Amino acid sequence: MPVIKTKQLFKIYNEDTVPVYAVNNISVEFQQREFTCVVGPSGSGKSTLLNLIGGLDSPTRGTVEVAGHRIDEMTENQRINFRLNHIGFVFQYFNLIPVLTAYENAAFIMQLQGKPEKEIRERVKTLLVQVGLEKRMNSRPSELSGGEQQRVAVVRALASKPDFILADEPTANLDTKSAFNLLDIMKRLNEEEGITFLFSTHDQRVIDRAGRVVTLVDGGLQHDTEKGK
Amino acid sequence: MLLIKLAWRNLWRSRRRTWITISSVIFAVILALFLQSMDYGSQELMVQNTVRFTTGYAQIQDTLYQDEPNLDNAMVADDAFMAEIVEKFTDIEYVVPRLESVMLVAGEIKSRVGFVSGISPKNEHRFNGIKDRLEAGEFFNQEEGGAVIGTELAKNLDLSLGDSLVLFGQGFQGSMAAGKYVIVGLVRHPVPDFNSRIVFLQLHEAQWLFDAYDRLTHLKLVPKKMRHAHRLVSAVNAEESLSGYRAYTWEELQPELVQTIAFDRAGTLIFLLILYIVIGFGIFGTILTMTLEREKEFGMLISIGMLRGRLATVVFLETLIINFLGVLLGVLVAFPILIYFYYNPISLGAGLEEMMAEYGMEAILPFSLNPQIFVQQALIVFGISMVIVLYPLVRIARLDVLQASRK
Ligand SMILES: Nc1ncnc2c1ncn2[C@@H]1O[C@H](COP(=O)(O)OP(=O)(O)OP(=O)(O)O)[C@@H](O)[C@H]1O
């Protein structure tokens, strides 16, 4: 069973006047362990597609299934809870809660889920060490570099072992070195944890590291290529 | 726990702003506590002064007396009865018996309608210190004979110490009541109306005069603690062996006094309400800014899976903590000062002292430590938090996640 499956997915703005097909009839599946990059020019619908898959936005038509659950049919609160328990998010900016430390931010999802404190501590500390933040655990986001902040966000998304992780342009605000570093970490965690990653980017060098590349043009799916196939 | 931590940390994101807001609450609470403490204090003193020389905090009457206050409805109450009452109800410290009626008071040449009150001199003095208001003569030092009358009555009747007066009127069940008494004392009664009419007799002499042996028009119950008056009255009224009697609190006997107090309190409350509205807007401003500047964060939190209700709880806690800290610190600052003024009331100065002493009052601005004042503060501030937090709650409920994170 695919982790993510969309069928004839549409997101149309201003359907009655001048329709904008932000997502135009996309049927696509993503499997367990896949490390997929969504690319395309600005305005091609990358963010819209990721938002639909993440249940942050509702489709005009079509269906979105995550691990067998139709999230397009859920109520608002059901979707929030579904996101909490099944999907990890990494955003382009403003990922972290300013008043919490790196550790507290990374532990936030598991705490919202009500996991036992001991389990949270072990898991989050291990991951923070893995992404090279063992010395920054007690720093506030404002004291962290952009790359460090994004690594905390990745740990937070990953800690609760979601079905997949969505990242809309996670490297857009980073310098090249930090961007590569973040991507290497994501790739390594993808392999070690076996968690599906779906992210979007503009950066060609980032694209090169993806296992699968989905190209959008004007809301439609143009290419879908997998490496080594 | 997580939500409390978040709320707490958020508050100190801008220390200065939060402290300014809390200070405004502290200021309001202190001001309100002072105003109300003085308000309640003066009212309690007023009640104390009035009640001491009139109805007492609680009294027992015959069931019929309240509607028809005449001697025919005097109740049976001998010494044994009084002793039994004091023994039965542990809230009672002691009792003050009275047998009263209107009579004609005649001097050598003039006569007036007066008010004859048969009293137990010892208990009466213990209750209201009447003996200290003696201007001339003595206050029933002998077992037999004599009347103590108000100074104004004496003046009106051209009578002085050692003169005789004649009382004339109706006794128990239509009997004729008449007697001649020597004036043994002149007392300045603090209630002007009484001072011009009152004739005190010893209880047993009044009973003899009215032909009403072992009877009283009412029996004042002096509770050990003033605030237990209500409890005491209910207990007496619930007692089956006292079915022919009925007990009343001072509030039931003096509805005008209750009204005066209610009116007084309403005035203060309106003033405080205005104060609270002003302070409320200050708090609202802070909460509003704290909400608006965090919309992006709210959007992110809902995106990653935080229910709007939980987010709203955080904002609610923030409001509550600000107000709670304000009340707590306000009370902590005000309480010792109020305690000081409670034990050392502000004096109104020598000029007023004499004038107010005439009316049996001390020239002081008393403070009250009535717990009601503090409870009221807490409730009002809690209520304000509830109202203030409505706006951010609506804002959170309506927040468009995608739009918020795009800003
Ligand atoms: N709320 C909206 N109302 C109207 N049109 C919208 C709205 N949101 C997005 N669009 C349109 O939908 C299309 C797809 O937008 P989207 O943000 O998904 O593109 P994108 O590929 O993520 O672009 P970028 O690379 O700049 O992030 C664009 O043409 C955009 O103008």
Ligand SMILES: [Mg+2]
């Ligand atoms: Mg985008």
